[in-house]
Amino acid sequence: MTAADLVFTRGPVFTADPARTRASSLAVVGERIAAVGHDEVRELIGPRTEVVDLTGKLLVPGFQDAHVHAVGGGAEMAECDLAGTVGAAAYLDLIGTYARTHPDHEWITGGGWSLGSFEGGLPTRQLLDSVVPDRPVLLSNLDHHGAWANTRALELAGITADTPDPADGRIEREPDGTPSGMLQEGAIALVARLVPPSTPADRLAGLLRAQKLLHSLGITGWQDALLGEFGGRPDASDAYATAARDGSLTARVTGALWWDRERGAEQIPELVSRRAELGHGRFRAGSVKIMQDGIAENFTAALTAPYLDGCGCATANSGLSFVDPLALRGYVTELDALDFQVHFHALGDRAVREALDAVEAAVTANGRRGNRHHLAHLQVVHPDDVPRFAALGAIANIQPLWAAHEPQMDELTIPFLGPERASWQYPFGDLVRAGATLAAGSDWPVSSPDPLEGIHVAVNRRAPEATDDRIFLPEQRIDLTTALAAYTAGSAHVNGHDDAGSLRPGNLADLVILDRDISTAPPQDIASARVERTYVGGSLVHPV
Numbered sequence: 370m371t372a373a374d375l376v377f378t379r380g381p382v383f384t385a386d387p388a389r390t391r392a393s394s395l396a397v398v399g400e401r402i403a404a405v406g407h408d409e410v411r412e413l414i415g416p417r418t419e420v421v422d423l424t425g426k427l428l429v430p431g432f433q434d435a436h437v438h439a440v441g442g443g444a445e446m447a448e449c450d451l452a453g454t455v456g457a458a459a460y461l462d463l464i465g466t467y468a469r470t471h472p473d474h475e476w477i478t479g480g481g482w483s484l485g486s487f488e489g490g491l492p493t494r495q496l497l498d499s500v501v502p503d504r505p506v507l508l509s510n511l512d513h514h515g516a517w518a519n520t521r522a523l524e525l526a527g528i529t530a531d532t533p534d535p536a537d538g539r540i541e542r543e544p545d546g547t548p549s550g551m552l553q554e555g556a557i558a559l560v561a562r563l564v565p566p567s568t569p570a571d572r573l574a575g576l577l578r579a580q581k582l583l584h585s586l587g588i589t590g591w592q593d594a595l596l597g598e599f600g601g602r603p604d605a606s607d608a609y610a611t612a613a614r615d616g617s618l619t620a621r622v623t624g625a626l627w628w629d630r631e632r633g634a635e636q637i638p639e640l641v642s643r644r645a646e647l648g649h650g651r652f653r654a655g656s657v658k659i660m661q662d663g664i665a666e667n668f669t670a671a672l673t674a675p676y677l678d679g680c681g682c683a684t685a686n687s688g689l690s691f692v693d694p695l696a697l698r699g700y701v702t703e704l705d706a707l708d709f710q711v712h713f714h715a716l717g718d719r720a721v722r723e724a725l726d727a728v729e730a731a732v733t734a735n736g737r738r739g740n741r742h743h744l745a746h747l748q749v750v751h752p753d754d755v756p757r758f759a760a761l762g763a764i765a766n767i768q769p770l771w772a773a774h775e776p777q778m779d780e781l782t783i784p785f786l787g788p789e790r791a792s793w794q795y796p797f798g799d800l801v802r803a804g805a806t807l808a809a810g811s812d813w814p815v816s817s818p819d820p821l822e823g824i825h826v827a828v829n830r831r832a833p834e835a836t837d838d839r840i841f842l843p844e845q846r847i848d849l850t851t852a853l854a855a856y857t858a859g860s861a862h863v864n865g866h867d868d869a870g871s872l873r874p875g876n877l878a879d880l881v882i883l884d885r886d887i888s889t890a891p892p893q894d895i896a897s898a899r900v901e902r903t904y905v906g907g908s909l910v911h912p913v
Contacts, residue, residue, distance in 0.1 A: 372415025373398050375878070375907060380407075381886055382428045384872040385858040390850070395428060397878040400906035405872055421902075427886040429853065430872050431589030431879030431903065432820040433860035435766045436712075436745045436810030438513075439593055439622075440572055440605035443579030445814050449479030449508065452814060456486050457496060464508070465500035476564050477501055480509030481814065482517065484666050485776030491541055492517045494550025507560050512815045513600075514664045516557045523548050526560045535559070537630065537691055539667070553667045554689070561601020572608040580612075580620055584911040586819050587881035587900040590621035592810070592864050594712060594745070595658050597627025606647055606654070613652035619910050621651050621879070623864045625658035625712040630691045634700055641707060655865065656710040661697070662720035663689055665748060666781045670717030673751060676785045687719065694723040698730035705731035705740055710865075712766075715744045718751040718793065725754055728763045737762060743808060743863050746771075749786065749793050750800075759804035764863055766808045767797055767855065769827035770816045774839045797827060798845040807847075808863040809855040820856045821887075825896035827852040833896035849888060849895070878907035 373396035380393030384405060394410035396403045404410045414420060445452075449467040451460050460482050468477050484490035497506050497519035505522035509515070518526075530546035538555030540548050552560060567575075583591065596606045604627075612618035624647065626640050640657055647654040663669025668676050671688040678684050692700070701711050713724040721744060728742050743764035748771070758765050771778075772795035783791045801807065809827070811818040825833050828849050830841045840846075847855075861870025869877045882902040887895050903911035 370413065371398055371403070373403055373413040373418050375419050375421065376410060376414050377421045377423050377428050378411060379422055379424045380428065381423070381888070382872060383853060383888065385430050385854050386871045386873045388873070392872070395872060397907045400878055400908070402872060402874055402876050402878050404874055421882070423882065425885065426901065427883040427888070428872075429881050429883060430857040430870050431881050431905065432587045432856045433864055433866070433870060434583070434588050434591040434810045434813070434818065434820070435743070435808040435860040435863045436594045436768065437591045437813050437818060438595060439579040439583065439591060439813075440576045440608050441602065442814035442818070443575030443577070443582070444567060444571065445479055445481065446578055447575070449477055450481055451479065451508065452481030452511065454481070455483055457492065460486065461496060461500050464497070464506070468501045468504065475504065477504060477506040478508065478564055480511070480513070480516070482508060482510050483777065484510055484515070484781055490666055490777075490781050491549065491551045494518060494520045494523060494548070497550065505563070507564060512664055512666070514554055514669070515667055516552045516560070518550050518552060518560050520550070522560050523550065525563055528559055532559075537689065554663050554669050558601045564601055566603050569607050569611070572603070572605050573611050576605070576608040576612055577617060580618070583620065583818060584903045585900065587903050588620070588818065588820065589879040589881070589903060589905045590861065590864055590866055590869065592623045592625060592656060592712065594625050594812070595627050596624045596654065597629070599627055606643070609652045610647055610649065613650040616650075618651050619905050621864070621866055621869065621905070623656055624652065624654035625656040626654055628657055628659040628692075628700070630660065633696065634703060637703055637707070640709070644709070653865070656712045657704055658712045658714070659697070659700070660691055660714040661724055662691060662715065662717050664716055665786065666777060668785065670748065671719040671723070672717045672749065672790070673719045673722070677787050679784070681784075681787070688717050690720065690723060694726065697723060697727045701727035701742070702731040702734045705738060705742070706735050708738060708740055710740045711742045713742070713744045714746060716746040716748045718749040718754070718790070721747060721750050722754055725757045725761060725763060728761050729757075732761055741863055741865070745810065748795060749790055750796050751793060752799070755796060755799050756803045758800060764808050764859070765800045765805045766810060766863065767795070767827070768810055768812050768816065769797070769823040769852070770811065770832075771795065772797065772830055772845065773826050773832040773835065773841050775832055778841070792842065794842065796845050797847050801847055801851055806859060806862065807851065807855040808859040809852070810860065821898050822896045824849070824852045824856060827855070828892050828895060849892070878904060880904040
């Protein structure tokens with residue numbers, strides 16, 4: 370009998386394995402789990418075995434994030450970072466301070482501001498001019514579907530009252546047509562193309578900065594949801610390729626290669642080549658990201674019926690489908706035949722339906738090839754489409770932190786959807802009851818990457834910091850075991866890590882120790898738990 374390198378004893382252990390959901394001990398030999406059980410596991414303790422006492426704690430599989438922008442998030446941590454702050458005055462103070470302390474920066478870039486901090490979600494160029502009048506400023510909002518620019522940035526980009534809106538975006542304007550400083554979707558690129566590009570060293574530093582943060586939150590693997598040039602940002606694939614080859618990538622990462630929505634099927638051979646070139650070590654690029662629509666707050670999420678105006682009347686706008694729905698079916702069918710996974714951004718109910726129609730076309734043409742196509746965000750899902758996830762084998766990739774009452778939801782979304790559609794938002798409970806497989810992610814830096822905060826909202830449908838008793842669509846709450854499984858086994862499944870995400874003999878020893886047993890704590894305290902240790906393949910990656 371081989372002695373274990375690591376033994377965790379005196380549980381509890383949450384396994385995410387349906388055959389044995391709970392245990393009290395676990396042993397690791399090398400990078401894999403050797404045994405899961407109870408006192409009998411202690412027989413594997415030898416003279417060199419490290420023994421970890423789990424009394425008062427909880428051992429869980431390593432969390433995986435099924436939709437994150439790690440390199441971008443890590444880069445923003447070194448820029449003008451407004452995340453975690455709320456309110457126009459606080460933003461302006463941070464921006465002004467950053468500009469003063471970085472006099473050598475030609476551009477002031479960064480992001481993290483909230484739409485709910487400004488009337489109508491629309492900050493103005495004049496506000497930025499008041500703190501940075503002499504240098505161009507471009508700051509993404511939290512969801513990265515809009516950006517705030519000052520007058521100098523707009524001038525350098527040549528954006529005037531006569532500049533037309535791009536087909537995939539919108540320039541917000543003052544009453545006389547002058548750009549107001551808010552750029553939506555594809556309009557961001559009109560300014561972003563002028564921002565000095567990051568260097569390969571910058572991107573690698575961003576990845577490693579992000580990896581350290583994600584490991585500290587118990588995340589052992591993820592899917593980077595956009596690898597390619599988009600919105601004026603350079604392709605981050607080189608950072609993963611470098612880190613995978615030099616061994617500094619300790620996480621297990623799947624990359625979603627960007628589908629250029631200005632092109633068609635002619636780009637597929639390039640995606641095939643990139644998949645082959647990039648795969649190495651703990652990184653592989655077997656997914657393709659198709660952004661089918663925008664977001665509800667700026668009225669670009671694709672809906673089956675028009676948005677309402679401030680008076681509750683129907684408008685002429687039903688949002689944008691960035692890829693022609695009929696063409697989408699052909700693209701997805703071809704990608705599926707080549708064994709690519711397709712990772713859809715599908716937020717509105719029309720976009721969800723268009724993505725499911727594309728998956729159905731692929732299944733009809735190719736049969737079930739097991740490529741684990743998944744739809745991310747799922748803010749508004751028509752009830753008729755909920756059972757289609759299980760029927761088609763399409764995975765529901767949820768971002769639970771968004772399923773709560775907060776100003777962006779209450780002031781910028783619900784009034785413009787109307788009562789019926791507002792009740793179709795983030796239907797986690799309905800999806801589970803209909804047999805869908807759930808994976809979970811954060812969309813960081815759009816929202817917090819902390820899985821425990823996401824699990825908290827999935828279970829409670831209330832933000833951890835909520836000060837009132839309102840529950841957002843309480844019938845859509847899911848239980849703790851289901852939420853934990855989505856962040857572990859479900860996301861590992863989406864990411865193609867079949868030997869991770871659950872704790873059973875033979876699986877990779879990707880493990881997390883929490884400072885308490887959240888299964889016995891009140892549900893409202895889930896987000897208070899903290900990660901004490903994170904292991905990838907049996908090696909400690911946090912703390913280090």
